[in-house]
Amino acid sequence: MEKEFTGTDNYITSGPLREVVNASVVLGRPLLVKGEPGTGKTLLATAIAENLGMPLIRWFIKSTTKAKDGLYVYDTVQRLHDSRFSDHDVTDIENYIRMGPLGEAFATPEQAVLLIDEVDKADLEFPNDLLNELDEMSFYIYETQKTVRAQHRPAVIITSNNEKELPDAFLRRCLFHFIEFPDERMMQDIVRVHHPDIQENLMNAVMRQFYWIRNMDELRKKPSTSELIDWVQVLMEGGVDPAELSRRVPFLGVLMKKEHDVEFLREQLVQ
Amino acid sequence: MLEGFFVELKSRGVPVSLTEWMTLQDALDRDLAHSSLEAFYYLARSVLVKSETFFDRYDRAFQSFFKGIESREEMVDKIMEAMERLPPEDFEALARKAGLDEKSLEEVLKNFREQFEEGHFKDHFGGSKAIGRGGTSTQGAFGYNPAGVRIGQGYGRHRSAIQVAEMRKFRNYDPDLVLDTRQLRVALNRLRRLLPRGPKDELDLDTTIDETCRNAGELELVFTAPRRNTVKLLLLMDAGGSMTPYSRLVSRLFSAARSQFQDLKYYYFHNCIYDDVWTNMQNSEEMSTEDLLRTYGSEYKVVLVGDANMAPSELLDRNGAISYFYMNETPGIWWLYRIATRFPAAVWLNPEPARYWLHSITIPIVSRVFPMFPLTLSGLDDAIQTLLTTQRPRIRAEEIKSFVEKRRHPFGRSW
Numbered sequence: 176m177e178k179e180f181t182g183t184d185n186y187i188t189s190g191p192l193r194e195v196v197n198a199s200v201v202l203g204r205p206l207l208v209k210g211e212p213g214t215g216k217t218l219l220a221t222a223i224a225e226n227l228g229m230p231l232i233r234w235f236i237k238s239t240t241k242a243k244d245g246l247y248v249y250d251t252v253q254r255l256h257d258s259r260f261s262d263h264d265v266t267d268i269e270n271y272i273r274m275g276p277l278g279e280a281f282a283t284p285e286q287a288v289l290l291i292d293e294v295d296k297a298d299l300e301f302p303n304d305l306l307n308e309l310d311e312m313s314f315y316i317y318e319t320q321k322t323v324r325a326q327h328r329p330a331v332i333i334t335s336n337n338e339k340e341l342p343d344a345f346l347r348r349c350l351f352h353f354i355e356f357p358d359e360r361m362m363q364d365i366v367r368v369h370h371p372d373i374q375e376n377l378m379n380a381v382m383r384q385f386y387w388i389r390n391m392d393e394l395r396k397k398p399s400t401s402e403l404i405d406w407v408q409v410l411m412e413g414g415v416d417p418a419e420l421s422r423r424v425p426f427l428g429v430l431m432k433k434e435h436d437v438e439f440l441r442e443q444l445v446q
Numbered sequence: 447m448l449e450g451f452f453v454e455l456k457s458r459g460v461p462v463s464l465t466e467w468m469t470l471q472d473a474l475d476r477d478l479a480h481s482s483l484e485a486f487y488y489l490a491r492s493v494l495v496k497s498e499t500f501f502d503r504y505d506r507a508f509q510s511f512f513k514g515i516e517s518r519e520e521m522v523d524k525i526m527e528a529m530e531r532l533p534p535e536d537f538e539a540l541a542r543k544a545g546l547d548e549k550s551l552e553e554v555l556k557n558f559r560e561q562f563e564e565g566h567f568k569d570h571f572g573g574s575k576a577i578g579r580g581g582t583s584t585q586g587a588f589g590y591n592p593a594g595v596r597i598g599q600g601y602g603r604h605r606s607a608i609q610v611a612e613m614r615k616f617r618n619y620d621p622d623l624v625l626d627t628r629q630l631r632v633a634l635n636r637l638r639r640l641l642p643r644g645p646k647d648e649l650d651l652d653t654t655i656d657e658t659c660r661n662a663g664e665l666e667l668v669f670t671a672p673r674r675n676t677v678k679l680l681l682l683m684d685a686g687g688s689m690t691p692y693s694r695l696v697s698r699l700f701s702a703a704r705s706q707f708q709d710l711k712y713y714y715f716h717n718c719i720y721d722d723v724w725t726n727m728q729n730s731e732e733m734s735t736e737d738l739l740r741t742y743g744s745e746y747k748v749v750l751v752g753d754a755n756m757a758p759s760e761l762l763d764r765n766g767a768i769s770y771f772y773m774n775e776t777p778g779i780w781w782l783y784r785i786a787t788r789f790p791a792a793v794w795l796n797p798e799p800a801r802y803w804l805h806s807i808t809i810p811i812v813s814r815v816f817p818m819f820p821l822t823l824s825g826l827d828d829a830i831q832t833l834l835t836t837q838r839p840r841i842r843a844e845e846i847k848s849f850v851e852k853r854r855h856p857f858g859r860s861w
């Protein structure tokens with residue numbers, strides 16, 4: 176392997192994740208990443224692209240996304256529009272074929288990183304519709320009767336939030352990694368990336384409170400990394416005394432987003 | 447060699463396919479495990495296991511298969527042991543390959559051990575490829591390269607793979623356990639059915655434009671039916687004393703259901719359902735069960751949550767209700783029967799572990815009336831599957847009669 180993924184300054188990874196990313200690139204298999212919201216699934220692709228010096232192509236999936244959208248779109252509207260004027264050649268359909276993210280990843284002359292974000296949002300059959308294209312790394316454009324073939328297998332990163340089960344046939348072709356919620360030590364590293372000048376006693380107090388809150392099963396939405404980082408920022412700007420953190424949770428609204436959770440936590444704090 | 451690991455995984459119910467196994471072999475051939483058992487642990491997991499719910503089973507399989515060969519010393523021991531069992535000609539070949547020409551077996555062994563301990567044989571001995579293939583011994587250990595163990599390569603806390611497996615961090619994700627609100631919500635989400643419902647009266651703009659353009663500008667209108675969540679849920683929860691140990695679990699389920707369904711109705715009961723159900727247990731705000739049956743249409747999906755474990759009289763007798771001041775004209779079981787017939791899609795979730803069910807007298811009876819599932823993630827999944835494939839009431843009135851009048855137990859037991 177020429178280059179290995181090692182993580183970037185702004186993106187702290189665990190050793191296992193790095194190994195799995197490298198394995199997926201070498202084996203040319205898509206990497207399916209799951210994990211709690213806020214564990215950096217989407218950012219992983221950015222970090223890989225940055226680290227390996229590859230272009231990043233993003234494909235954000237919505238509930239209405241069709242597999243074909245990822246390959247190409249035949250822009251009929253533009254063609255109809257152009258046909259009213261004589262300054263375009265509308266006889267050549269090729270001019271109106273727009274590559275989708277997957278098509279683009281195939282067509283780029285260099286190896287690219289393709290992020291397929293939140294694949295579980297789409298229709299149940301969506302992943303299956305992509306099987307052949309991902310296996311063969313090529314697809315056929317009916318309108319122009321041409322085949323687009325990838326020059327380099329793109330590194331494909333697929334994220335899922337577990338909202339739907341993915342089909343077995345699709346899973347068999349992927350590598351899978353579950354990003355665990357960072358433990359305290361890794362979390363400290365992450366917080367330091369964003370707030371390099373945080374004081375040690377504040378860090379400790381914040382960690383203690385944060386993991387205490389996260390361990391409550393009753394919460395509807397547990398605070399995640401991004402909320403923690405925001406919270407630390409507010410605490411630092413507000414000049415909160417770390418000693419005070421053991422007795423109360425200032426700026427609770429930054430950590431908790433649901434009214435039910437805020438109330439629940441208040442009750443816990445009173446006790 | 448390593449095939450045993452495959453079998454071990456299979457026998458623990460991890461769904462591994464041969465395709466994935468071949469991928470793993472390919473990965474090992476390309477040295478992606480760096481001859482390190484720890485890297486192998488993660489590599490094999492990413493290739494073979496496609497859901498975190500099976501990580502715990504993977505951990506257990508890994509533990510039992512690789513246990514005993516985690517440290518370098520143990521590894522050397524294993525290798526020495528295996529070497530002693532080798533047929534002489536293989537052994538000689540191996541010795542030659544390693545560049546040794548000692549005559550006596552013992553000398554060779556001694557030399558091997560020394561060299562191992564000094565960290566030689568980086569590339570000779572089966573090398574990286576031998577976890578899984580190559581090598582002549584029956585030991586998976588052969589491929590383990592003692593000198594090649596990478597320490598401090600980002601595995602952070604320097605745990606060995608076995609230790610990682612032993613922590614069993616993913617125990618809570620096992621489908622036979624229930625975890626937190628989010629997991630319950632994801633499970634309940636499967637009940638949500640977004641279906642195109644009603645008349646096709648919504649203009650599908652994208653398709654219309656596309657079709658029109660393909661039609662060279664001749665207007666082509668395309669209509670679709672709007673997608674709606676069609677599921678209505680009625681939740682009936684036991685708030686009786688025996689449910690206290692499960693109150694957190696039930697409140698989590700409730701909290702998950704509430705955030706997932708707009709059309710959710712919920713009521714409480716005490717051990718069994720009688721003439722009334724409560725909207726609020728503390729304030730004894732009640733609603734008659736008769737009204738409940740009238741108010742909600744059969745399109746409601748009903749989920750009952752309770753341990754269904756009570757004195758037989760509470761279920762089968764008039765005035766059997768546990769509360770002394772509560773008089774029920776009709777035995778509880780008849781109310782359950784009426785609910786089951788009114789709502790074809792109804793299930794009972796029982797937080798009591800399924801292995802205790804048969805020891806109870808009332809649980810088998812109640813589970814004749816409602817399909818019963820344990821309140822675990824996999825139980826919930828099964829329950830939802832049952833709700834989706836609307837079932838006919840499973841029990842006939844005569845059978846209920848035989849419970850009540852003849853005291854006949856489903857398993858012919860008496861009490």
